[in-house]
Amino acid sequence: MNARPKLARRARLRWDERDQRHMIVYPERGLALNASAAEVVKLCDGTRSIDDIVAALASATGEPRERIDRDVRELLARLEEKRLVE
Amino acid sequence: MTAPRPYTLVAEITYRCPLHCVYCSNPTSYRDHAREIDTADWLRILDEAADLGVVQAHFTGGEPLARSDLEALVERAHALGIYTNLVTSGVPFDRARLEALAARGLDHVQVSFQGAGAEASRAFAGFDAWDDKLAMARGARELDLALTVNVVLHRGNLDQVADVVALAERLGADRLELANVQLHGFAYENRGALVPTREALERAREVAVAAKERLRGKMDVLFVKPDWFSEHPRACMDGWARRFVQVLPDGTVVPCHAATTIRSLAFERATPERTLGDVWERSPALAAFRGDAWMPEPCRSCDRKALDFGGCRCQAFALLGDASRTDPACRLSPDHDAIVRARASEPKRFLYRGRA
Numbered sequence: 001m002n003a004r005p006k007l008a009r010r011a012r013l014r015w016d017e018r019d020q021r022h023m024i025v026y027p028e029r030g031l032a033l034n035a036s037a038a039e040v041v042k043l044c045d046g047t048r049s050i051d052d053i054v055a056a057l058a059s060a061t062g063e064p065r066e067r068i069d070r071d072v073r074e075l076l077a078r079l080e081e082k083r084l085v086e
Numbered sequence: 087m088t089a090p091r092p093y094t095l096v097a098e099i100t101y102r103c104p105l106h107c108v109y110c111s112n113p114t115s116y117r118d119h120a121r122e123i124d125t126a127d128w129l130r131i132l133d134e135a136a137d138l139g140v141v142q143a144h145f146t147g148g149e150p151l152a153r154s155d156l157e158a159l160v161e162r163a164h165a166l167g168i169y170t171n172l173v174t175s176g177v178p179f180d181r182a183r184l185e186a187l188a189a190r191g192l193d194h195v196q197v198s199f200q201g202a203g204a205e206a207s208r209a210f211a212g213f214d215a216w217d218d219k220l221a222m223a224r225g226a227r228e229l230d231l232a233l234t235v236n237v238v239l240h241r242g243n244l245d246q247v248a249d250v251v252a253l254a255e256r257l258g259a260d261r262l263e264l265a266n267v268q269l270h271g272f273a274y275e276n277r278g279a280l281v282p283t284r285e286a287l288e289r290a291r292e293v294a295v296a297a298k299e300r301l302r303g304k305m306d307v308l309f310v311k312p313d314w315f316s317e318h319p320r321a322c323m324d325g326w327a328r329r330f331v332q333v334l335p336d337g338t339v340v341p342c343h344a345a346t347t348i349r350s351l352a353f354e355r356a357t358p359e360r361t362l363g364d365v366w367e368r369s370p371a372l373a374a375f376r377g378d379a380w381m382p383e384p385c386r387s388c389d390r391k392a393l394d395f396g397g398c399r400c401q402a403f404a405l406l407g408d409a410s411r412t413d414p415a416c417r418l419s420p421d422h423d424a425i426v427r428a429r430a431s432e433p434k435r436f437l438y439r440g441r442a
Binding site: 009010012014015016018023025026027028030081083 | 196
């Protein structure tokens with residue numbers, strides 16, 4: 001995993017008006033995101049470390065840092081497997 | 087029933103093409119739809135597609151580069167938030183044009199190859215297209231566009247799969263589509279020369295599976311199995327008029343590239359008076375095979391009907407003369423012997439598209 005993850009060049013994050021949620025679109029495919037996953041992906045801009053992302057989410061949501069850390073790493077691992085973050 | 091949401095628009099913007107592929111999936115009667123709607127029509131259709139929920143647009147044909155307004159169409163689709171895919175032969179390659187397309191928001195280029203070398207292009211596309219294809223693929227990577235290498239597999243090139251994988255790696259492709267030929271259009275006419283042996287198919291599949299494993303995390307390798315050698319039919323278009331909406335060069339709205347071969351259905355055109363959304367939701371031809379109410383047995387009571395949607399309607403029409411029959415590719419079809427017979431067709435000289 002890149003220390004400062006960013007959305008893959010071939011992928012784009014977009015708001016889906018119809019279903020009122022974000023989705024990642026990439027060649028031939030789309031992946032719908034729930035609200036918290038979308039917040040993580042928005043922070044994957046190549047400048048923030050995973051710790052930065054977790055800290056930003058913790059201060060925004062007030063939720064326990066450990067849980068956010070686990071969720072973020074789990075999500076990023078899944079996106080990396082699909083080559084959607086790099 | 088209410089119409090499902092289409093996620094992908096397949097925009098067949100022209101049937102013109104400099105190549106003469108022996109397996110071209112355009113209907114052999116493609117000239118009946120050769121009239122082309124103009125730029126304003128396509129821009130309107132793109133707007134209406136976005137309203138319908140489309141998030142992917144495939145600009146294809148024919149050869150989409152044959153239309154000089156491709157840049158304008160890509161620009162509009164991109165502005166609508168649609169992911170833009172160019173499905174091209176690479177011919178004629180023009181670096182300045184590719185740069186213009188990239189600048190207007192093109193996301194992804196899919197370049198077709200006929201095999202692992204120049205000879206395959208000459209033999210199966212009837213055209214010396216190799217250099218342009220390489221230039222297109224390299225150009226796409228240099229401009230940081232996503233790249234898919236697509237090869238239609240058949241008897242004549244199945245033994246080249248390992249070399250095709252190496253080619254895709256050299257080109258830095260994100261995706262490699264190894265698509266076994268589907269026997270529609272010209273491929274059906276040429277089936278005797280295109281249908282592989284089961285053994286060659288199995289060898290190619292093993293090479294593809296090994297490559298997929300080795301390249302995991304670097305390149306997606308897709309091996310699309312031919313339904314003529316499967317137990318079950320393929321989930322054609324993920325179901326009739328369900329996830330894909332396709333528009334032909336003359337504006338006719340269809341569920342797939344071959345659907346106009348089903349002569350018992352009357353497909354309608356999207357016009358300023360009748361929008362793409364109207365046609366999608368109200369056209370009887372698009373409703374004809376949606377859902378499962380149309381299904382005969384053995385599909386109707388089959389536990390796979392939500393997986394394969396009864397297979398391919400065009401294939402049922404082509405082989406059985408009735409689009410509402412179970413796809414004969416299914417071993418449970420009472421007409422399965424039609425596939426067995428067609429598989430055994432004798433090879434004859436290739437019929438090249440556009441040289442009939």
